[in-house]
Amino acid sequence: xxxxxxxxxxxxxxxxxxxxxxxxxxxxxxxxxxxxxxxxxxxxxxxxxxxxxxxxxxxxxxxxxxxxxxxxxxxxxxxxxxxxxxxxxxxxxxxxxxxxxxxxxxxxxxxxxxxxxxxxxxxxxxxxxxxxxxxxxxxxxxxxxxxxxxxxxxxxxxxxxxxxxxxxxxxxxxxxxxxx
Amino acid sequence: xxxxxxxxxxxxxxxxxxxxxxxxxxxxxxxxxxxxxxxxxxxxxxxxxxxxxxxxxxxxxxxxxxxxxxxxxxxxxxxxxxxxxxxxxxxxxxxxxxxxxxxxxxxxxxxxxxxxxxxxxxxxxxxxxxxxxxxxxxxxxxxxxxxxxxxxxxxxxxxxxxxxxxxxxxxxxxxxxxxxxxxxxxxxxxxxxxxxxxxxxxxxxxxxxxxxxxxxxxxxxxxxxxxxxxxxxxxxxxxxxxxxxxxxxxxxx
Numbered sequence: 001x002x003x004x005x006x007x008x009x010x011x012x013x014x015x016x017x018x019x020x021x022x023x024x025x026x027x028x029x030x031x032x033x034x035x036x037x038x039x040x041x042x043x044x045x046x047x048x049x050x051x052x053x054x055x056x057x058x059x060x061x062x063x064x065x066x067x068x069x070x071x072x073x074x075x076x077x078x079x080x081x082x083x084x085x086x087x088x089x090x091x092x093x094x095x096x097x098x099x100x101x102x103x104x105x106x107x108x109x110x111x112x113x114x115x116x117x118x119x120x121x122x123x124x125x126x127x128x129x130x131x132x133x134x135x136x137x138x139x140x141x142x143x144x145x146x147x148x149x150x151x152x153x154x155x156x157x158x159x160x161x162x163x164x165x166x167x168x169x170x171x172x173x174x175x176x177x178x179x180x
Numbered sequence: 181x182x183x184x185x186x187x188x189x190x191x192x193x194x195x196x197x198x199x200x201x202x203x204x205x206x207x208x209x210x211x212x213x214x215x216x217x218x219x220x221x222x223x224x225x226x227x228x229x230x231x232x233x234x235x236x237x238x239x240x241x242x243x244x245x246x247x248x249x250x251x252x253x254x255x256x257x258x259x260x261x262x263x264x265x266x267x268x269x270x271x272x273x274x275x276x277x278x279x280x281x282x283x284x285x286x287x288x289x290x291x292x293x294x295x296x297x298x299x300x301x302x303x304x305x306x307x308x309x310x311x312x313x314x315x316x317x318x319x320x321x322x323x324x325x326x327x328x329x330x331x332x333x334x335x336x337x338x339x340x341x342x343x344x345x346x347x348x349x350x351x352x353x354x355x356x357x358x359x360x361x362x363x364x365x366x367x368x369x370x371x372x373x374x375x376x377x378x379x380x381x382x383x384x385x386x387x388x389x390x391x392x393x394x395x396x397x398x399x400x401x402x403x404x405x406x407x408x409x410x411x412x413x414x415x416x417x418x419x420x421x422x423x424x425x426x427x428x429x430x431x432x433x
Contacts, residue, residue, distance in 0.1 A: 016316045057313075066313040075314060083311045089210040089300070092307075096299035112292055115211035115253045155303055156310035169298045 001046060004031055005039040009065075012043070018062030018153060060153035084154070094120045095129060095151070099163060103133045103144035121145065129154060212257035213293040215242060220290070227290060230283055232268055236261035260286070360393040366401030374411060374426045382422035 001009070011027055012019060025036050040063060044056040057066050067075065075081055087095070094117050098104050109117050124130045125145075133146035147160065157163065209215040219238050225231055239261055243254045267282035373380050386398050402424065406413045412425045 013316070059310075064315055066315055069309075069312040072312045072314065081314045083314075086311070087307065089214075092300045092303055093210055093296055096296050096303055099303070100296075100299060112289070112296060113211050114213040114257065114289070114293070154310060155306040157306060163299065164302055169295055 001042055002039060004028055004035060005042040005046070008036070008039050009043050009046075012056070012063060012065045015064075018060045018064040020062040024063065057156070058158050059156050060149050060151075061159065064153075088120075090115070090117070090120050091124055094124060095147070098130055098145050099147050099151070099160065102146035103136075104146075105136045105138070105142040105144050107138075107142060212254045213290060214297075215239065215254065216257065216261075217290060217294060217297070227294075228287060230287070232261065232265045232283060236265050361400065362393075362397045363401045363404060366394075366397040367405060370398070370401060370405060370411070370424070374424070378426040380424045382424070385424075 007027055008024055011024065021033075021036065024040070025031055025033060031039075040056065046052070047055050052068075053071055054065050054067050057064055059066075072083070076083060090113075093113055094109055097109050097112055101108070106117060106121060109121075121130070125132075128148055128150040130145045130151065131148050132143050134144045135141040136144050151157075152159070209218065216235070216239060219235055219242070220227055220230060223231075223235065223238070225235070236258070240258050243251065243258060264282045264286060370380075370385060373385060382398075386395055390398075402411070402413055402422075405411050409427055411427050414423045414425070415421075416423075
């Protein structure tokens with residue numbers, strides 16, 4: 001591996017969170033954007049081709065070394081690490097709405113989901129998946145929520161654009177409600 | 181239990197009295213729209229042409245048979261369904277074109293909800309994929325890098341102590357002066373004077389060489405007494421001598 005690839009590997013190993021490209025770039029004052037990209041490719045290939053238990057993944061707007069899925073069960077059985085708790089259906093529904101329509105207020109979420117979402121919003125906020133991104137214009141200037149980088153990390157997304165566009169969703173939903 | 185389960189909203193209303201073991205959360209559905217969508221799927225009916233009477237009946241039957249913790253939202257939906265059902269029964273006036281389908285709003289909400297559920301599926305798959313891989317163990321984001329151990333010789337330490345002692349050798353001392361104003365004292369002086377004479381002048385009480393605190397104390401004491409109604413204070417014109425008169429009313433009392 002090139003020295004830059006080794007440097008990036010060391011930095012990625014040391015960090016518990018995904019490292020954004022520009023932070024990787026800052027590791028070596030002489031490195032160029034293309035150089036970093038090539039070095040990242042080199043690290044990834046190194047893991048994939050040589051056959052390693054970990055892999056390099058682009059995630060949450062950055063890069064991270066993750067264990068391969070086939071070893072998860074063994075690692076968890078040995079209690080070396082544990083998977084994060086699954087999100088409830090209510091939490092997922094609320095997140096889905098915020099992800100697509102952010103910034104979004106509580107009233108709109110409740111209108112669509114048909115249930116109160118106060119406690120769900122609170123726990124999502126506590127887990128760092130959403131954050132307050134502003135205040136609405138309406139009565140009482142309601143808080144507006146948006147997703148965070150942790151949200152992308154949790155769902156292994158590079159950007160929000162990776163979610164299917166609304167016109168890619170099922171046919172039944174794409175169609176405008178026809179005149180009844 | 182079966183009796184309670186058959187009347188979920190009654191249970192909800194008696195939350196305070198009911199033992200917590202009966203507070204069963206309905207996890208099967210995430211809300212009334214979810215239940216409604218499930219029914220529509222089970223019945224295999226067209227979402228744009230919902231047989232509202234049948235679905236409303238099913239909906240009510242389902243929420244009756246399920247122990248609900250928070251039944252209000254389901255009840256609200258049940259009420260909505262029944263209202264739509266009633267509206268459907270009304271005779272339609274004139275041509276079909278102008279008829280506003282009372283189900284339209286519900287259909288719109290259902291479609292919107294279903295679209296969201298699709299996104300939920302996408303998120304769930306993505307989340308599951310990420311959950312199946314581990315990153316390095318969690319380290320608090322804001323953790324400061326550990327400080328390097330102190331490299332310090334004994335002489336450096338002693339020099340530091342010496343410096344410290346030199347700085348603190350002459351600590352700055354502040355004299356905290358007690359608030360000098362003595363209103364109760366001034367009041368008793370004025371009272372004593374008024375006990376002898378019904379009438380007094382400011383200059384009788386405050387000598388011309390009085391300290392500022394004495395002037396202030398007397399003034400405040402005088403005002404206090406005037407407020408209490410013990411005396412009357414009169415200054416005919418600015419900077420003139422102040423006349424103090426014993427109040428006849430307080431004298432009577």
